[in-house]
Amino acid sequence: MEHIVIIGNGISGVTAARHIRKLSDKQITIVSAETDYFFSRTALMYVYMGHMKFEHTQPYEDWFWEKNRIHLKKGYVKNIETKSKTLQFADGGSLQYDKLIIATGSKPNKFGWPGQDLDGVMGMYHKQDLDNLERYAPNNKVCKRAVIVGGGLIGIELAEMLNSRNIPVTFLVRENSFWNGVLPEGESTMINRHIKNHHIDLRLGNNLKEIISDENGKVKSIIIQETGEEITCDVVGLTAGVSPNIDFIKDSDIEIGRGVKVNRFLETSIQDVYAIGDCAEQHEGINGRRPIEAVWYTGRMMGETVAQTICGNRIQYNPGHWFNSAKFLDIEYQTYGWVFAKPRENEAHFHWKHADDTKCITVCYNKNTNEFLGINTFGIRMRHGIFDTWLTEKRDVDYVIAHLAEANFDPEFYKTYEVDIHSAFKNELQTV
C-alpha cells in the first residue's frame, strides 16, 4: 500500500490527510514536532485569555485519528533524502515514504535585533510560544510591562491577550498608522483610535533598536530606534510577520525560494514531493494573490486540492476570489475581493464610517467601468456567498451599494446601515 507521509499537523496537512482518507485506502502518517494532536493555531490567543482551554482548540476528538486510520508520529524532521525517499528525525529515527507532503507552516520573523534570543523574548506562533508567554507573563505582578514589536494581525492579537490580564502594553508599529500597508487610511486610523481606547500604548512610526538584558539573560528593557527612549519591560513579543518554516529543507534537493517552490499542482521540483499551506511558494501569485499565502483557508484549500492529485485526479490549485477576516480587539473585519491601501490606477474608493467610530466600510471599484472590485467591512458582518457571486458576475458598484442589505450577515434585530451608506454614496457621487 502506498505510504503518504505528511510533515506538519496544521490545517493544511490535516486537511490533506482527511481528504486522502476519504478518497482512498492509502497508508497515511502525519509527523509533527509541535503537539500530539491537531489544534487550531488561530485560537491560541483565547487560551491565554481564559475563554477556552487548550483542549478546546482541537477540532477533532482524540479517537478520530485512529478511527480514520491516520497515523500520528511526534518528532522533528531534520532532513529529507529525496533519492531514497527517507525522512531523518532529530532523535535519530527515520521514516520511508512513497509520497511526501511538506506542510510545515511558518515561523515568526526575527530581523537580527540585538537581544532577540533573550529569555522573555518570544514570537506568537507555536504552542511553545504560548507556554513561554504563560511563564513570563502570567499576570501583571510578574510582567509589569510588555512591548510588542510589529503591527500586524498577530501583533494586535498579542496586545489583546496581554490586555486581558491587565498587563500594560507598549505596541511598536513601524508604519505611521496601524497596518496601513493593507488597510486604507480611514480604516487604519479608526483602528488606531480603537487600540488607544483599550489603553494600549500605541507607538506609531517606531522601530525597535535593541533589546537589553538583565544580569540573568532575561529581557530588562528595549530601546526605540527613532527616539532612543528606553522602555522597561519583562516581555517582548516579536510579531513582525512570519516566513516559511523550511530551514531543515535547505540541504535537500528540493528547490526553495522564500518557501518551498511549487507549481499550480502543488508539486515541488522533486517527483512525489508536494508542499502546501504557509510554507509553499507559487512561482507566480494566482489571480493577484501573493506567491506565499499565510492564511488559514488557503492552507485548507491546498490540502483539499493536493488530496485529489495524490489520489489520481490531478488538478490545479485554483483559489477563487480573495477573501479574509480578522478581529481588531472588539472590531470584526471582513474583506471580499481586492481593496488596496491606496486605490491603484483606474480605481476609486468609497468610504463610509459610522459616527460611533467602530463601524466602517470601504468599497473599491473601477472608475471607468464602475465594476465592483472589493469591499472591506468593519463592525458589520457580510455574506461571503453573495459577494463571491457579485464578483463573479462583475456587478457594478451602484448595484452592490443598492443591494447591500442582501449581503448583511449581522445577527437579527441589529441596527442596519444600508440606507445611510446608500445616501452617503449618492452624495459623494454628486460632489465629485
Place this chain on the structure above:
Amino acid sequence: MSNKINHSMSLAKPDAVDISNKQKVALAIGILGLFILVLALFNTNFPNKGLFLTLSLGFISVGILIYSRDAYLTKLEGIKNDGIWFKSISSRGVWGWILGVILTAFYIVLYFYPQYLGLGKDGASNTGLISLFDPLSNLLSGRNASQWFVYGTLYTIAILAFGYKFMLKYRHNRYEQLRTVSVMFFQLGFAFLIPEFMYVMNSDLPYYDLKSVWPLNYYIFDEWSVKGFLSNGNIGLGLILFGIISIFVITPILTYKYGKRWYCSWVCGCGGLAETAGDSFRQLSSKKMSAWKLERWLIHTVLVFSVVMTVAMVYTYLGYDHNAFWLTKGLFIGLVIGFLTLVFAGVMYFKRKEFGRDAKYGAIGYFVVIALLVIMHFTGTTDNVFFIKGSALRSAYGVYIGSIFSGVIGTGFYPILGNRSWCRFGCPMAAILGFQQRLFSKFRITTNGGQCISCGNCSNSCEMGIDVRAYAQKGENIVRSSCVGCGICSAVCPRGVLKLENDTMEGRINPTEILLGNDVDLMDLVNKK
C-alpha cells in the same frame, strides 16, 4: 496541556486579583442579603418580617446590579469572556463544587423536606425561611407562603437580576437583549404574578402558568387538575382548552416559523434561569460525541415516559361507558395511537431523507410507545396500569423527572454539568420541539462560506453541547434538534461566521465537503457525490 488547569482549583488566584473594590462592596451587600435568608432559615424571628424580606431581596438584587455594572460598563462593548476558564466558580474549581453542593442541597430540601425550610404542616403557621415570605405572599394573594412561593420569588429575582447582568454583558447585541427582556417578562408576569392573581380571582383554579406547555407541565392532565379546571365553569374550560391548543396548534406554528428558540430562549422559565443566572456556566457542557449519544437516548426516553405516563393518568380516570362521557378509555387509546401513527407515517413519508440514520431510532421509539399503550389497554383496570397503580406511575415521574432531574440535577449541577443539562438531557418539551425543529422548521444557523478558522469559540459557548465548529468548518448549516437558538455561538464568533435565521426550508440542510472560496470545479466535483 495548558498549565492553567491547576489554577482553577485554587480559591483565591487569579479570580480575586481581578475584582475591583466596588465589586467587593457589591459582593458584601449581596452576601448580607443572603445572610438574612440564612438567619431566617435557622429560625431567627425577625420583628418586622416585611422589612427584613425587603432588605434581603433588595440587598441581593442591588449587589448583583452594582457588581455587573462595574464588571461591564467600565469596559468597551464586546465579548466579555476573559478568564472564565480560570475562575474557580466557572471552571469546576473549588468554588464551583461548593456552589453545586449548596444548590443541590437546597433543591433536595425544597422538594422533599420543605418542613426544614419552615413549612407549617396541616394548617400550622409557617416558621423559618418560609414565614419570612408570608408578608409578600399575603400582599399578592392573601394567603401564607408555601415553599413554592419562596422558590418562585427567588427564582424570579434571579432571572431579573442576572438578566440585567446578561444584558449588560451583551449590550452590543440586540438579539441577546431582546430575548432576555422577553424571558424576564414571562417569568415575572406569567410564571410569578398572574398565577397569584388568578388565585385571588378564583381560589379553586389549579395553579396554571399560561406559558408552560405539556409535557413540561406534565401535571396539567392529572385528574385533580382537570377536575379543578372543569369544575370552574368557562374560565376553567377555557384554560384547559388553551392548554390543548398550545400543544397542538400554537407550538407547532411558532416552531415552524422560528425554531424552538421562540420557547426555549424567549419564553421558558427553565431556559430563562439557565440563560441568566446560569450564563456563567454555559461553557461547561460536554461537546464529546459520547455526550451527544447519551443525550439522544436520555431525552427521548424521558419523552416516551412522559407520553405514556400522561396517557396512563388520563386513562385511569376515564370511564368505560359511552353514556357517562363521550371520551372512553378505548376511544382515548385509539385516538392517541392514531395520532402517533399519523405523525410517524407522515415523517417517514415526507422526511425520510432528512431523517437519515435517525429514522431507525425514530421507528424504535414509535413502536415502543405503541406497544406500551397497547399493553396498558389490555392490562389496565380502573386504577391499575402495567399492574401498578396509575398514581404510582405518576408520582414516580414526578419524583424522578419532575423533581430530581429537572431541579436537583438540572439546576443544582449548573456549576458542574453546565446550565442546560436538564434542557439537553431531560426536557420532554425540548424533545418534541426539537423534533419539529429538525424536520419542519424554517430555522437554521447559516454559516458564512469559507470564513471559519476552526477556533472553537462557538462550540465552547454552546450550552447545549453542540459542536458548532464541526459544522461551521465544513460550511454546513447547523440544523440540530437540540439548538435552543440562544445565539451565543454567533455572538462570540470572531469571524462573523454564524447567523441564526428563519428562511425557506429549501436548502436548509446543506452537507458540503469543500467550502466556498475554492476552485469552482473542485467544489462541484467533491460536493456532488
